[in-house]
Amino acid sequence: xxxxxxxxxxxxxxxxxxxxxxxxxxxxxxxxxxxxxxxxxxxxxxxxxxxxxxxxxxxxxxxxxxxxxxxxxxxxxxxxxxxxxxxxxxxxxxxxxxxxxxxxxxxxxxx
Numbered sequence: 001x002x003x004x005x006x007x008x009x010x011x012x013x014x015x016x017x018x019x020x021x022x023x024x025x026x027x028x029x030x031x032x033x034x035x036x037x038x039x040x041x042x043x044x045x046x047x048x049x050x051x052x053x054x055x056x057x058x059x060x061x062x063x064x065x066x067x068x069x070x071x072x073x074x075x076x077x078x079x080x081x082x083x084x085x086x087x088x089x090x091x092x093x094x095x096x097x098x099x100x101x102x103x104x105x106x107x108x109x110x111x
Contacts (some may be wrong), residue, residue: 005030008041012060
């Protein structure tokens with residue numbers, strides 16, 4: 001389970017404190033790998049598998065902290081509102097990763 005926790009942390013770019021909050025465990029439990037009682041960990045990884053395959057971890061790390069129609073997916077995770085997080089993943093799959101405002105348009109290519 002410690003490997004799965006590290007995978008979730010890496011996939012979403014979570015800090016140790018954020019990971020502890022998501023899994024509702026203390027840092028000692030996290031470090032010792034005694035996470036067998038956390039059923040949400042494999043479920044979250046399963047939910048994220050398709051998004052990781054389609055968008056990749058780099059996009060997921062940005063997406064989880066980006067404000068979407070229902071707020072930041074990270075806020076849903078930290079609140080342990082896994083239903084809202086799953087809904088946000090569904091929107092990501094449906095709409096793709098979209099950042100609004102700012103930024104420059106891509107450079108034109110001649111041809």
